[in-house]
Amino acid sequence: MIQFQLNGKQVSANVRPGTTLLDFLRDKGYFSVKYGSDKGETGADTILVDGNMMNASLMLIHTVSGKNIETVESFAHGQDVHPLQDSFIEEGAIQCGYCTPGMVLAIESLAREKDNPNESDVKDVLAGVYCRCTGYVKPVKAAMNYLATGEPK
Amino acid sequence: MKYFAPKSLEELKDLFLSNHDLNILAGGTDVLPRWQDNPSLKLDVLVDIKKIPELIGIKESETDIKIGALTTVQDLKKSDIIKKHFSSIYEATCQFAGVQIRHRATIAGNICNASPAGDLLPGLYVHNAVIQISGLKGERVVPIHQFITGVGKTILESDEIVVGIVIPKSSIKSLFYKLGLRQSMAISVVNFAIAYEIDENNNWKSLQIAAGSVAPTVIYLKTFTDALFSGSDVDESIQLVDDEISPIDDIRATASYRSKVIKNVLMHIIKEIYVR
Numbered sequence: 001m002i003q004f005q006l007n008g009k010q011v012s013a014n015v016r017p018g019t020t021l022l023d024f025l026r027d028k029g030y031f032s033v034k035y036g037s038d039k040g041e042t043g044a045d046t047i048l049v050d051g052n053m054m055n056a057s058l059m060l061i062h063t064v065s066g067k068n069i070e071t072v073e074s075f076a077h078g079q080d081v082h083p084l085q086d087s088f089i090e091e092g093a094i095q096c097g098y099c100t101p102g103m104v105l106a107i108e109s110l111a112r113e114k115d116n117p118n119e120s121d122v123k124d125v126l127a128g129v130y131c132r133c134t135g136y137v138k139p140v141k142a143a144m145n146y147l148a149t150g151e152p153k
Numbered sequence: 154m155k156y157f158a159p160k161s162l163e164e165l166k167d168l169f170l171s172n173h174d175l176n177i178l179a180g181g182t183d184v185l186p187r188w189q190d191n192p193s194l195k196l197d198v199l200v201d202i203k204k205i206p207e208l209i210g211i212k213e214s215e216t217d218i219k220i221g222a223l224t225t226v227q228d229l230k231k232s233d234i235i236k237k238h239f240s241s242i243y244e245a246t247c248q249f250a251g252v253q254i255r256h257r258a259t260i261a262g263n264i265c266n267a268s269p270a271g272d273l274l275p276g277l278y279v280h281n282a283v284i285q286i287s288g289l290k291g292e293r294v295v296p297i298h299q300f301i302t303g304v305g306k307t308i309l310e311s312d313e314i315v316v317g318i319v320i321p322k323s324s325i326k327s328l329f330y331k332l333g334l335r336q337s338m339a340i341s342v343v344n345f346a347i348a349y350e351i352d353e354n355n356n357w358k359s360l361q362i363a364a365g366s367v368a369p370t371v372i373y374l375k376t377f378t379d380a381l382f383s384g385s386d387v388d389e390s391i392q393l394v395d396d397e398i399s400p401i402d403d404i405r406a407t408a409s410y411r412s413k414v415i416k417n418v419l420m421h422i423i424k425e426i427y428v429r
């Protein structure tokens with residue numbers, strides 16, 4: 001039995017060794033964590049582990065016991081979204097949205113880790129999240145707006 | 154599949170005694186993609202070494218720096234000690250994958266995976282890193298260029314693991330160069346590190362170059378550096394590089410491109426250092 005924190009709640013998992021964290025989360029209905037590829041190149045599977053960005057598809061569930069996992073499911077409550085998500089909406093930084101949960105987690109982890117991050121810090125954390133639609137200009141703007149004020153512009 | 158997570162080197166040794174063919178898992182960023190390509194590799198016994206405290210941490214002594222096997226690329230990137238003493242290694246961490254992978258990928262994983270394109274390797278070669286190994290038969294230490302013997306091959310026995318990497322401190326400066334097909338998240342088409350000292354008369358006091366993705370393992374470009382060291386002109390001696398490398402064609406680049414690009418960039422950077 002593996003135990004860890006998921007979005008603030010204690011969870012126990014009884015799964016066979018070899019199961020990835022991505023498979024587990026999607027099986028439990030955490031659909032913000034996406035399958036992009038099996039090899040972590042896309043970052044659609046980004047989650048936070050003890051506050052650090054990681055790829056859920058490259059982690060075995062057995063390796064996360066005792067850890068604190070966060071997905072964007074913990075950021076919004078119904079229509080009531082997190083200011084960073086609001087900033088993405090305001091800026092029009094979302095097109096198909098497949099990459100958006102990963103981007104939001106990436107920016108939030110940067111916000112928590114670093115005081116006054118700059119644009120190159122933003123680009124560094126977004127580099128591991130593939131976006132096929134936006135061309136990154138608007139996501140970077142949305143991130144900068146949020147990072148400067150804690151709010152959308 | 155059986156999964157074990159020993160909490161000390163002692164517990165790991167007990168596992169080595171009671172099982173054959175253990176598969177060591179550190180960050181898993183090479184192991185898991187390998188399974189996806191070939192599920193039959195999801196072998197019987199997996200040993201997660203991430204819970205072994207002896208393998209964690211960067212320690213500085215008067216003469217050297219010891220990096221625990223589990224130190225991640227992100228830990229290296231954030232370490233003031235690494236940035237201060239080993240610029241080439243620091244620079245490699247900045248160009249390594251994306252942040253998600255940097256949080257998982259360990260230094261020992263990069264070494265044991267023994268890819269010719271491993272980005273931490275050239276810096277470790279030019280700083281004369283030594284690999285600390287521990288196993289059922291005891292401990293041993295081996296210089297990195299003897300530790301890695303081929304593509305994906307090392308001298309590690311099946312009942313041994315890498316516990317740490319020791320790098321001597323020195324006043325040598327170093328830099329790292331990576332050519333990928335794009336700026337982030339790219340496997341190196343060519344990479345290299347240069348470690349050097351220049352004396353007050355603008356002569357080389359020491360010079361070592363290690364290059365990746367141009368041979369089955371990272372290699373020292375010794376003939377080239379010897380020529381420079383003995384005062385030969387860069388433009389002439391650069392041709393010697395061709396005798397040392399044996400690049401191949403693959404999905405990222407052709408052999409002839411690799412040969413051209415490494416010579417051009419090396420020449421450019423050597424001239425830059427020399428003028429500085």
Ligand SMILES: Cc1cc2nc3c(=O)[nH]c(=O)nc-3n(C[C@H](O)[C@H](O)[C@H](O)COP(=O)(O)OP(=O)(O)OC[C@H]3O[C@@H](n4cnc5c(N)ncnc54)[C@H](O)[C@@H]3O)c2cc1C
Nearest residue numbers: 179180181182183184250258259261262263265271272315
């Ligand atoms: C999307 C993506 C991008 C990447 N980008 C880069 C890049 O830019 N540059 C680069 O160099 N690499 C890159 N890699 C490759 C990989 O991240 C690195 O090689 C990493 O350092 C491997 O470390 P790990 O801890 O994840 O190793 P693991 O996958 O856990 O292990 C790798 C191998 O080493 C063995 N091993 C690990 N630790 C030990 C130990 N202490 N003792 C004995 N054996 C051990 C394992 O058994 C296995 O065979 C990338 C990988 C992915 C998936």
Ligand code: FES
Nearest residue numbers: 096097131132133
């Ligand atoms: S919005 Fe479609 S992938 Fe980013």
